[in-house]
Amino acid sequence: MSYEKIDEYMLDKYPKKVYRKRAKSVLPNDPAEPGEIQANVRTIPGIITQRGCTYAGCKGVILGPTRDIVNITHGPIGCGFYSWLTRRNQTRPESDKAENFIPYCFSTDMQDSNIVFGGEAKLKEAIQEAYDMFHPKAIAVFSTCPVGLIGDDVHAASKEMKAKFGDCNVFGFSCEGYKGVSQSAGHHIANNQIFKHVVGLDDTRSDSKFRVNLLGEYNIGGDGFVIDELFERCGIEIVSTFSGNSTIGAFENSHTADLNLIMCHRSINYVADMMEKKYGIPWLKVNFIGTEATSKSLRRLGEYFEDEELIAKIEAVIVEEEVKVKAELDLIKPNTKGKTTMLFVGASRAHHYQELFNELGMETLAAGYEFAHRDDYEGRRVIPNIKVDADSRNIEELHIEKDEAKYSQKLQDKKAALEAKGVEFSDYDGIMVEMEKGSLVIDDISHYEMEKLIDMYKPSIFCAGIKEKFAVQKMGIPLKQLHSYDYGGPYAGYKGAVNFYKDIDRMVNTKVWSLIKAPWATGAAMNASFVKVS
């Protein structure tokens, strides 16, 4: 089937207007010349979508994995309830006594009287009650849809309470669900506020030589722990992780790092840019999903720090780990080679996990993001050409200036010298250049398109989230969740890669898929019948 046909087959049932709009978000890929894809635009009403909302991105994704902040959802009960520990962000408090609010759900549980008369008084009272009971280092407040409509000022309330307490940072997020077109707006709002209210508050500098921040790593299934361990072996200190297994103290201190590493480009690239502008910290795009990607990313660190001892340590770790991975992969790859996959998740994950599938000898037939922007597909070079529409304009862009006292010219000089040698900073090429020619790239896939796609290609495995999981499995195709990892993982680093190989081998080869048809449904004929017994 030619791609034009696929396009027609997949979209032709749509009403005309819908067809015209969706057609711009579906592209046969050409890595040599990535085409222009429509992304980060409004979801069409009534099209069953994978997407969530701004609140989900802000509270659930970015602040959720931070353990010592009391996160209060200001709104009716539902939003708080659904964002209550349903993502698998693991955390490891320093001790039995150390703060960990992740298992808790805090809400103002607004009632209709609060909607009519305003909810600010209740919010302030709730903040006070949280402070009195828990004495946390910080309290964060999240606005839900009705809060934005009735005009409660969460920022003013937070400011007032912060001033009152003195020893507890209180800040708010205008992350009403209707802002923006997907979770992505929520990531942006969250990161902006963390940058504004937290980053830069603690100038303490540890004396280790190689200090980095890991941005866009959320410690799903313990990924962050694996990376932490790997870095520790190499002698690199992770000052802060945004925001897996994170603490407010680490955020406050993050501006003292020597380098920012970006994992999920979509959710956090602007933080790296802001930190560079204000503090002079350069950034590199890295990827710790996949064996080769992990080795490559570690080597980039060696290259950056230009330290013989560090480079030797990194090489030793790589050699040791790659041997172990190879031994496992040699056993598994014959079972997975030649099989096919499709990935429709978040942003970045639909890209990064293709590395692991490549290592298994599996081909990615189609991929796309749930909430990405054009640069995640086509690379950062298109950022200046991205049209800013009304839905993007309502997300605050912070005006950042150089912090003269804290800015590191030394790091910028280092960056310039390395750039002269050909090291690429502040760059991301996007998903398209790494996908096969002719594979399909689809932004914000709808349920209908997903079913059609599976129907046409019958992939060996499909990667998406919980809402898609059982529909796809009912079609006889295993679905791997890449938001929660189906409560498996970790999948980062070398250890994680082996976990992933094993899980995929199991999923595509487990016998149960061959048991779906009952034996009598496969044509075995009946050749006898009861006779009357006298």
Place this chain on the structure above:
Amino acid sequence: MLLRHTIDEVKERKALTINPAKTCQPVGAMYASLGLHGCLPHSHGSQGCCSYHRSALTRHYKEPVMSGTSSFTEGSSVFGGQSNLIQAFNNMFTVYDPDIIAVHTTCLSETIGDDVSQIAQKAIDDGKVPEGKYIVQASTPSYVGSHVTGFANMCTSIAKTFPEVSEDKLNFVNILPGWVEPSDMKELKRIMGIMHVPFVMFPDTSGVMDAPQTGKHNFFPKGGTKIPDLKRAGSAAYTFALGKFCSEDAGLALKKKCDVEFETFDIPLGLKATDRFLMKLSEVTGCPVPEELEDERGQLVDMITDMEQYLYGKKIAMYGDPDNLIPLTEFLVDIGMKPVHIVTGTPGKYFTEKMASLVPDANFKNGPQADMYLMHQWIKNEPVDLLIGNSYGKYIAKDENIPFVRMGFPIYDRVGHSYFPLVGYRGALRLVEKILSVIMDKIDAESTEEKFELVM
């Protein structure tokens, strides 16, 4: 400790809810809609609500949950969601061809004052709703009631929309089952079969939220109440509304519209609630309770007499939905157990009245700040032998080393609730078995070697 910040000292809170024992209306409305055959639920608001509700129901039932959303952005929030909803109707009828679209609102569309019935009428007038297709709609702002109320509101809308007025009352009854599992709905149908009582039940999520693996995804599974049955509900002789919170309003609506006699009963959970249900069923229809059901009752009583030493006087903390908690409390008291801490976030005076009569000495609370944090604090002050509630209780159970039976919504971390009922005598038998198993597991785990017993 997972819940290391939960402090013993119980102080009154006025504004902060911690670890809620409820969630919001639309998820209940969505679940109720799924109990109609060929129905596509639709969430009128921003898309996060829909995403969260689909995820919650999917995780609980481990089944596909399809639903549309009006995908509000800032513009629609200012100018109203009419064009989004009309566009959604058009797209959904074109692409998915449902027989019914069941629209529920969210706090967003409610706060801006969208009038869904007017919008639906406009869609019909503009020809966006094909002939023979239905739109049913319920108002479910999340700042009122709880998921239970949302379920009730959608059921009420269904009762107002479909049943046809009929002078002749026929020999069958309506069953409004309340928010129970597909397994429970199936069990109710089995009981009706044994009783030989013809019936219409709505909603009915069996065959929808427990669909078999066939290698084919049926966008509309074969289960669910069918439109002709919904229509003839108006000519039933009697309506059993099970659960005051979930079903009474729908029963009342049906009576007002079609003059069908009705009464509200407890969900037949446990011994006496099932007794009452069957007695009334027999009285209304003239069908005697058959020996088969009497045997099942006898088996239940037999298991309790056999195992009473493990049940008597055991203290229980529980949380969940009032329609479950009320008959559950009655049953646990009947089998000699002692409910001591009970919370539900769902507001309503009836709950406190019932609890005051069933367990006057217990700690119980519902409505604002009646949350799992409070219940956990009560447990810290007066420990219990058993915890019953949804999956969120596992943190308390682990921290406090309490045997834990999962019951209610949502259950994310165990399976079986979709397939094995808790209603009726057979359901009660399973409930007692579950309770005994966790209690005995703890005894086994903690017994010394010389006390380790094979026969318990």
